[in-house]
Amino acid sequence: MKKFILRRLLLGIFVLLGVTLITFFLTRVVPSDPAAKWVGPRATPEQIAQATIELGLDKPLYIQFQKYLGDLLQGNLGYSLRTRRPIMQDLKENLPATIELVFISTIAAVFIGIPLGVISAKRKNQMVDHISRLFSVGVVSLPTFWVGLILQLIFFRILGIFPLGGQLSTQIKISMDIPNITGFLMFDSLITGNFKIFFNALWHIVLPGITIGLFPVGLVARMTRSALLEILSEDYITAARSYGLNERVVLWSYALKNSIGSTSTVVALSIGYTLVNTFLTEAIFSWPGIGSYIATAVIGLDYPAIMGVTIFSAFSYVLLNLVADIIIAMDPRVRA
Amino acid sequence: MRWFFDFIKTLQPGIRELRMSFYLLNRNRLQRFSLIIIIALVLVAIFAPVIAPYPSHAISATNPDDKLLAPSAKYLFGTDELGRDLFSRVIYGTRISLQTALIAVGLAMLVGVPLGAIAGGLGGVADEIIMRITDVFLSFPPLLLAIAIAAFLGPNLENAMLSIVISWWPWYTRIIRGQAVSIRERQFVRAARSIGTPVHRIIFNHILPNAFAPVIVQASMDIGGVILTIASLSFLGLGAQPPTPEWGLLISTSRTYFLNAWWYSTFPGLAIFITVLVFNLIGDGIREVLDPRTRKF
Amino acid sequence: MRKYFEIKNLSVGFNTFEGIRPVLNIEELAIDRGETFGLVGESGAGKTVLALTILGLLPKPAGMIHSGEIWFDGEDLTKKSEREMANHYRGSRISMIFQDPMSTLNPVFTVGHQITRVIEKQQGLKGEACEKRVLEMLDVVRLSDAQNMIKKYPHELSGGQRQRVIIAIALSCGAEFLIADEPTRNLDVTIQAGILKLIGDLQKEFNISVLFIANNMGLVNVVCRNVGVLYKGKMVEKGTSVEVIHNAKHPYTQTLISAIPRDKSEKLKFASVAIKPEAEHGCPYYARCVLAEDQCTQHVPMLEAVHGDHEVACFLADRSNL
Numbered sequence: 001m002k003k004f005i006l007r008r009l010l011l012g013i014f015v016l017l018g019v020t021l022i023t024f025f026l027t028r029v030v031p032s033d034p035a036a037k038w039v040g041p042r043a044t045p046e047q048i049a050q051a052t053i054e055l056g057l058d059k060p061l062y063i064q065f066q067k068y069l070g071d072l073l074q075g076n077l078g079y080s081l082r083t084r085r086p087i088m089q090d091l092k093e094n095l096p097a098t099i100e101l102v103f104i105s106t107i108a109a110v111f112i113g114i115p116l117g118v119i120s121a122k123r124k125n126q127m128v129d130h131i132s133r134l135f136s137v138g139v140v141s142l143p144t145f146w147v148g149l150i151l152q153l154i155f156f157r158i159l160g161i162f163p164l165g166g167q168l169s170t171q172i173k174i175s176m177d178i179p180n181i182t183g184f185l186m187f188d189s190l191i192t193g194n195f196k197i198f199f200n201a202l203w204h205i206v207l208p209g210i211t212i213g214l215f216p217v218g219l220v221a222r223m224t225r226s227a228l229l230e231i232l233s234e235d236y237i238t239a240a241r242s243y244g245l246n247e248r249v250v251l252w253s254y255a256l257k258n259s260i261g262s263t264s265t266v267v268a269l270s271i272g273y274t275l276v277n278t279f280l281t282e283a284i285f286s287w288p289g290i291g292s293y294i295a296t297a298v299i300g301l302d303y304p305a306i307m308g309v310t311i312f313s314a315f316s317y318v319l320l321n322l323v324a325d326i327i328i329a330m331d332p333r334v335r336a
Numbered sequence: 337m338r339w340f341f342d343f344i345k346t347l348q349p350g351i352r353e354l355r356m357s358f359y360l361l362n363r364n365r366l367q368r369f370s371l372i373i374i375i376a377l378v379l380v381a382i383f384a385p386v387i388a389p390y391p392s393h394a395i396s397a398t399n400p401d402d403k404l405l406a407p408s409a410k411y412l413f414g415t416d417e418l419g420r421d422l423f424s425r426v427i428y429g430t431r432i433s434l435q436t437a438l439i440a441v442g443l444a445m446l447v448g449v450p451l452g453a454i455a456g457g458l459g460g461v462a463d464e465i466i467m468r469i470t471d472v473f474l475s476f477p478p479l480l481l482a483i484a485i486a487a488f489l490g491p492n493l494e495n496a497m498l499s500i501v502i503s504w505w506p507w508y509t510r511i512i513r514g515q516a517v518s519i520r521e522r523q524f525v526r527a528a529r530s531i532g533t534p535v536h537r538i539i540f541n542h543i544l545p546n547a548f549a550p551v552i553v554q555a556s557m558d559i560g561g562v563i564l565t566i567a568s569l570s571f572l573g574l575g576a577q578p579p580t581p582e583w584g585l586l587i588s589t590s591r592t593y594f595l596n597a598w599w600y601s602t603f604p605g606l607a608i609f610i611t612v613l614v615f616n617l618i619g620d621g622i623r624e625v626l627d628p629r630t631r632k633f
Numbered sequence: 634m635r636k637y638f639e640i641k642n643l644s645v646g647f648n649t650f651e652g653i654r655p656v657l658n659i660e661e662l663a664i665d666r667g668e669t670f671g672l673v674g675e676s677g678a679g680k681t682v683l684a685l686t687i688l689g690l691l692p693k694p695a696g697m698i699h700s701g702e703i704w705f706d707g708e709d710l711t712k713k714s715e716r717e718m719a720n721h722y723r724g725s726r727i728s729m730i731f732q733d734p735m736s737t738l739n740p741v742f743t744v745g746h747q748i749t750r751v752i753e754k755q756q757g758l759k760g761e762a763c764e765k766r767v768l769e770m771l772d773v774v775r776l777s778d779a780q781n782m783i784k785k786y787p788h789e790l791s792g793g794q795r796q797r798v799i800i801a802i803a804l805s806c807g808a809e810f811l812i813a814d815e816p817t818r819n820l821d822v823t824i825q826a827g828i829l830k831l832i833g834d835l836q837k838e839f840n841i842s843v844l845f846i847a848n849n850m851g852l853v854n855v856v857c858r859n860v861g862v863l864y865k866g867k868m869v870e871k872g873t874s875v876e877v878i879h880n881a882k883h884p885y886t887q888t889l890i891s892a893i894p895r896d897k898s899e900k901l902k903f904a905s906v907a908i909k910p911e912a913e914h915g916c917p918y919y920a921r922c923v924l925a926e927d928q929c930t931q932h933v934p935m936l937e938a939v940h941g942d943h944e945v946a947c948f949l950a951d952r953s954n955l
Binding site: 026137144157299 | 469479488567587613
Binding site for chain 3: 233234235236238239240241242243244245246247249254257258260331332
């Protein structure tokens with residue numbers, strides 16, 4: 001087991017190196033004017049020249065890469081052209097809001113998607129199954145950004161029961177003191193007993209939450225269903241039934257545990273999709289997270305920021321997959 | 337040149353199975369329905385200029401007096417902020433989406449499949465190198481790499497397509513390589529190797545025909561995924577640029593107006609949804625038919 | 634007056650892509666309380682299908698009972714709902730030892746966990762009492778080092794060990810009717826003998842009935858009072874094991890008996906593969922039968938008494954004295 005983790009870690013490091021190489025390639029080698037991209041469209045020639053020296057663009061590639069890698073390891077992602085602050089700092093500020101959304105979508109994927117898949121597999125070809133499958137395939141065919149817009153149209157414009165966007169109403173933002181302990185709004189307001197803020201935040205997270213949560217639920221439900229179908233046709237399930245074991249036990253313990261591998265894989269994948277879907281969702285709901293950060297960066301051609309978010313997301317995803325692979329390794333067969 | 341014909345020959349058993357699969361597909365109502373819709377979409381895309389009542393962009397399309405009109409008999413989907421007929425724009429959008437999706441998926445297969453066949457067929461060092469490269473590419477969250485590449489290459493539809501090809505090819509490599517490895521260990525391949533059959537022949541004659549089915553399944557599901565990706569890229573401003581009537585771009589532009597002009601967001605989005613849905617359904621159907629384990633017998 | 638366990642005119646088939654494939658066609662099979670009945674047949678004859686059918690565990694929707702009755706203690710099992718089978722029969726009254734322990738043990742749970750679950754459910758024990766019973770059961774099947782065994786996963790055990798675990802699990806159910814599907818298949822001869830003795834002992838002590846499925850006659854002879862021979866889903870000969878072995882009338886049975894290693898000087902006069910095309914409306918054994926005549930292609934022979942309880946399904950039964 002330890003050997004496996006070690007090997008997997010090494011692979012992870014190798015992959016991170018590869019990711020760094022690719023991003024390096026994208027920022028320094030591909031553009032015709034990497035220095036200009038670094039300092040922005042309104043830079044003076046002197047600034048560009050200075051950037052060229054700073055970035056080491058006049059030096060051979062491998063030295064450039066060394067510098068690039070060194071910067072990264074120190075947490076230096078450069079400066080945003082728009083905010084004029086270190087990108088790392090911008091990311092730290094914007095991260096909690098995004099994590100809230102990712103958290104919701106993961107909870108939905110695991111606690112709605114998996115059971116949906118299990119029930120669908122158990123009641124194969126019955127009405128429940130058909131509805132669930134139609135729902136799943138429909139939901140993964142929806143463009144996330146469109147869902148957000150339609151939800152706004154229906155629930156804000158027409159029905160007027162949910163807000164258009166933002167994490168909190170402007171009223172509250174102006175009139176009240178927003179607690180900032182961990183940076184997670186809902187958590188902070190809860191532990192400081194500030195229920196008015198908490199419920200307001202809750203009210204605001206509904207629409208973005210649904211928007212971001214639909215895809216993972218559908219994806220996970222689909223995968224879980226097909227994994228379970230295969231498992232349920234295995235001999236050990238028949239054997240378990242023959243011993244008179246409770247069908248609920250057979251399904252949710254005996255069968256489900258065999259799907260840990262594929263389930264973790266698909267949950268990790270759905271988080272990956274979610275990470276990028278936040279870019280789209282936050283833009284629509286003016287949600288102050290990394291997504292709107294990069295969306296604004298794209299429009300403003302803030303290349304350093306774009307790359308910063310890309311590197312950050314890629315690294316997070318690699319780590320996530322590492323964790324997922326380790327969970328998979330808990331399947332006793334893999335350890336052998 | 338001969339290897340090209342060899343390649344075509346290797347696909348033949350796969351193609352025969354495909355034909356049988358299509359026949360089987362037709363038996364399920366939902367699949368049949370999807371197939372019909374897909375054919376309809378393809379026809380719409382091909383005959384767009386004939387079907388669309390108005391031109392989709394350029395000055396001739398704009399009608400300054402008819403800005404942001406609700407759907408009516410004259411303008412089936414309403415008009416946009418420049419007075420252009422949304423229905424025509426959505427129809428032309430079909431062409432763009434299908435075209436780019438097919439090309440992107442095709443190119444990704446063209447790059448990914450041979451790499452995977454080589455990796456799986458040769459094994460050893462080539463396998464290791466190719467698979468590590470694949471791992472690196474696959475470790476990016478889906479779409480992220482496409483965003484980064486598109487941003488740096490310059491935002492336009494062609495670059496978006498290119499960035500998709502670069503993000504997508506590893507999936508095919510992985511599939512083919514996995515298949516190749518398991519096929520390589522089978523008796524008949526061992527037999528071929530033992531009599532000294534050259535490697536490239538083994539790859540073409542033995543590995544590829546047997547490995548193709550999962551690739552077809554993946555490709556059919558990918559077309560839907562790529563359409564979504566292109567729409568998302570365009571929505572962010574990284575793909576199609578105005579005045580191209582790409583669906584994602586239409587929705588992006590609509591954001592300013594849609595709260596008072598519901599049709600502007602709704603119809604392009606519906607178009608995306610339906611198109612991706614039917615491709616996903618067909619993909620499901622193809623997978624059910626081609627996967628020997630889930631076949632109905 | 635029904636016997637304790639009785640199968641009547643059971644017809645089972647599988648729905649395949651190409652149509653319905655008949656798998657079982659058993660006119661009659663009866664077992665008394667406390668009796669061991671041996672069912673012999675080659676692979677693919679339908680023995681495991683029969684076992685699954687009794688428990689109501691045929692794979693749906695592929696497997697289907699077309700007609701027939703399975704009487705168990707006065708109730709027809711074929712008419713029972715899934716829930717009734719699960720709650721009242723499976724494990725509690727009828728349990729099964731499966732043939733392939735690798736595929737019938739859950740790979741992600743320890744062996745100990747799997748036995749514990751069954752004991753908890755069927756014997757209602759918990760905690761320490763349960764743990765003790767688990768170790769007892771492992772001892773009963775002669776698994777040494779039980780303490781360590783229970784922490785292991787199925788793939789960590791040898792074939793023989795897995796087999797004994799499966800037997801232990803089935804016995805843990807404490808059922809009154811045991812279906813043993815080739816329980817000693819991969820075990821070496823000494824352990825085989827041990828298991829057979831164990832089943833015999835249990836039977837005497839608790840008056841358990843056993844349906845003992847095997848693919849060779851020699852095994853069956855040791856434990857079973859009555860025996861039936863299954864060929865392609867059809868019962869072709871039935872009777873006491875003594876009678877059938879010494880006085881086999883059906884050509885197929887005779888091939889099985891000649892397969893018992895005895896005297897090497899006996900020459901094989903039988904065909905083990907088809908030597909002529911199948912007879913669609915005739916005897917299922919026609920294709921391999923060296924004695925077959927024209928009438929064998931026209932009708933399906935039914936079981937007919939030849940000598941007391943000894944029944945054979947063959948038109949040429951009285952002539953086959955090879």
